[in-house]
Amino acid sequence: MLIRIGNIADHVGESVKLGVWLYNKRSSGKIQFLQLRDGTGFIQGVLVKSQVAPEVWERAKELTQESSLYVQGTVRRDERAPSGYELDVEDIEIIQIADEYPIALKKHGVDFLMDHRHLWIRSPRQRSILKIRAEIIRAIQEWLDGQGFTLVDPPVLTPSACEGTTTLFSTDYFDEEAYLTQSGQLYMEAAAMALGRVYSFGPTFRAEKSKTRRHLTEFWMVEPEMAFTEHDESLRIQEQLVSHVVQHVLESCQEELKAIDRDITPLERVKPPFPRITYDEAVELLNREGMPFEWGEDFGAPHETKIAESFEKPVFITHYPAKVKAFYMKPDPSRPEVVLCADLIAPEGYGEIIGGSQRIDDPKLLEQRFAEHQLPRDAYEWYLDLRRYGTVPHSGFGLGLERTVAWICGLDHVRETIPFPRMMNRLYP
RNA sequence: UCCUCCGUAGCUCAAUGGUAGAGCGCCCGGCUGUUAACCGGUAGGUUGCAGGUUCGAGUCCUGCCGGAGGAGCCA
Structure with a gap:
């Protein structure tokens, strides 16, 4: 059963499955941070290369902005997270790799935003x-x-x-x-x-x-x-x-x-x-x-x-x-x-x-x-x-x-x- | 309907009438705690459209198209 990010506080320590979109991604050579959203909230998913299966690591690398996916991971409290919680990602099931998304995480003009x-x-x-x-x-x-x-x-x-x-x-x-x-x-x-x-x-x-x-x-x-x-x-x-x-x-x-x-x-x-x-x-x-x-x-x-x-x-x-x-x-x-x-x-x-x-x-x-x-x-x-x-x-x-x-x-x-x-x-x- | 301002790369913007550029995004590479991450590299253009002035127009002039803010009117 899918858990919603809005209720994530009730699942600390559990391994849960979420249906999400990728809002943004930041990565280093051996760690990836996935900013995930599901409509009820935002949570950061963390993948450490040495701790996940190689195919999961590769799937995460493929994800583009606004790609849709199911993610399985363990909920953890973390003071560094804006929402107070993070997800240690264990598995990723890609629903779709999204085309290049028009709206960047930068400033846009009114007309462009209204068209989109x-x-x-x-x-x-x-x-x-x-x-x-x-x-x-x-x-x-x-x-x-x-x-x-x-x-x-x-x-x-x-x-x-x-x-x-x-x-x-x-x-x-x-x-x-x-x-x-x-x-x-x-x-x-x-x-x-x-x-x-x-x-x-x-x-x-x-x-x-x-x-x-x-x-x-x-x-x-x-x-x-x-x-x-x-x-x-x-x-x-x-x-x-x-x-x-x-x-x-x-x-x-x-x-x-x-x-x-x-x-x-x-x-x-x-x-x-x-x-x-x-x-x-x-x-x-x-x-x-x-x-x-x-x-x-x-x-x-x-x-x-x-x-x-x-x-x-x-x-x-x-x-x-x-x-x-x-x-x-x-x-x-x-x-x-x-x-x-x-x-x-x-x-x-x-x-x-x-x-x-x-x-x-x-x-x-x-x-x-x-x-x-x-x-x-x-x-x-x-x-x-x-x-x-x-x-x-x-x-x-x-x-x-x-x-x-x-x-x-x-x-x-x-x-x-x-x-x-x-x-x-x-x-x- | 009227007044003011703006149209340049996918996006945000530069460019004194004299070689069209940067940042971001995309793509490639690097990075073990990033917060719009960062660093290096590649590609990316009919400067809204049509005329005009000029040796030369992204730049000046006219018209048109599109957009923004405001007025009137209203919630």
Whole structure:
């Protein structure tokens, strides 16, 4: 039976068999060091010429980078090894001698690495990031499930835009045009009226010609939607969710965070409550900090970074002007020119990771908004129905997974947070 | 869509308008504790494409193609 490197500590002193790839090899005339990986970890295999069969020694010499093999050896504790363990190799069964591997253990350019993304993800750094991504997903679902949320899957193919502003990917749907979803939110509002507290987790598509470190054309969002929930309670849920995710990663991904060299001190501070400032206060802050900004505009990336610099934790910016936000957001009853919404801005310049709001529950007002935004009413009759048949106060938000992963991992681009990123100039591999 | 920058060996990069080079990788040889090992050697080129200026262009000019960073928009 094969043992996995991740469990190697349980087999000290035993002779075990591993299925591995050769990550790297160093050799002298009479000793060879094989850097082996199996997806769960790395371990160094040691062969001393005088202590192994001649044919095993020769097989080890043949191995090239990323060759696949079964290796039999005895596990030994060794203080010199980065992982604390080494394998004294006794036998080698070659599965394949790999062709010359394109990715050297040296610096490469972004374009070259992206062209070889299918191989790049084997590297320790990329492997660690994908592992952290998986733990972030686990933490999100674990927390929401524990709070009584039900997972509901909205459609990916949709008949028309949810918000109508951004560019959509279109596709043939028999005799009509369909679009890939840019948000499941409206469907999740329907689901919340059926199940109370719900969330979706899935891919989202935006055909925007954005070329920045924060943009992908295909990315994953978590979109909770909550019936009988007002804006303030939604913010409390958001800060608890984000804090749980960060603390879970700190506990369960210590090795990976170390492997990618993430400074975890800013992450350790991420606990509720998060600071809240209004849009008005944010505008004041920007002007005070020497970044002139006019009330009524929407913030750009440099503004978000400047605001975030004033806080040690993620910060909520609330009560934006209605005209810069989506049509479905509920106006503040005491001040109808602003809406009950909040963007959560991550620290360290990572920008917006959550956008959320309380939704309009009054059917008359929602119809008025449809008219103001010149939205096709017939396509949204079903959405208006939600307000006609037992409307309730409800709120929801969308959390961008890749931006959250980039922030927690401390990456300078979201393209490393997803196995196969889709961007304006990238559809391969 | 706009702004800025970059395209030279498999990879990362040098080369004042004057003989296209280095390091790494591959291959060969050496080395009994290597950590991106090290040491010696071999091979490796239509300088992104098309024009132009010049005695002479990797280098200067124009256009195109590809890429990167940013803006707008958003998560």
